[in-house]
Amino acid sequence: MTMLGENEVPLGVPSLDHDHIGLWKRLRELTAAASGETEFQTLVGDAGRLIRDVESHFRLEEQMMEKIGFPDRRHHIQVHRVMLEVSKLKVQTAHGVDGIADWVSWAVAWFYRHHVDEDLVLALALLKAGVQ
Numbered sequence: 001m002t003m004l005g006e007n008e009v010p011l012g013v014p015s016l017d018h019d020h021i022g023l024w025k026r027l028r029e030l031t032a033a034a035s036g037e038t039e040f041q042t043l044v045g046d047a048g049r050l051i052r053d054v055e056s057h058f059r060l061e062e063q064m065m066e067k068i069g070f071p072d073r074r075h076h077i078q079v080h081r082v083m084l085e086v087s088k089l090k091v092q093t094a095h096g097v098d099g100i101a102d103w104v105s106w107a108v109a110w111f112y113r114h115h116v117d118e119d120l121v122l123a124l125a126l127l128k129a130g131v132q
C-alpha cells in the first residue's frame with residue numbers, strides 16, 4: 001500500500017506543507033485504527049472529521065489559487081470536489097470496518113497522486129508569485 005508522510009518531499013510552501021503533513025498523519029492513524037480493534041462507529045466518526053479537515057485544506061488551496069489567478073484552478077477545484085464527493089459516498093455507504101479501510105486506502109493513493117500531479121504545480125506557481 002502507498003503510505004505517505006515522513007519520506008514525502010515538501011512542496012516548499014509552508015502553509016500547504018503544514019496541512020499535508022497533518023493530513024498524512026491522520027491518514028496513517030486511521031489506517032492503523034481500521035486494521036485494529038476500533039469499532040465501526042468510531043471509525044465512521046474519525047473518517048467524517050478527516051473529510052471535513054480535507055475540505056478545509058482544499059478551501060485554503062482554492063483561496064490561494066484565487067489570490068494569484070492560478071490558470072489551472074478550475075481543473076484543480078473540480079478534482080477536489082470529486083474527491084470529497086467520492087469520499088463522503090464511500091464513508092456513508094461503508095457497511096463495516098473493511099469499508100472504512102477501503103476508503104482510507106483509496107484516499108492515501110489519491111493524495112499521493114494529487115500531491116505529485118496537481119499540488120506540486122500549484123506550489124510552483126505560488127512560489128513564483130511569492131505567496132506562501
Ligand SMILES: [Fe+2]
Nearest residue numbers: 020057061119
Ligand atoms: Fe493539498
Ligand SMILES: [Fe+2]
Nearest residue numbers: 061114118119
Ligand atoms: Fe489540491
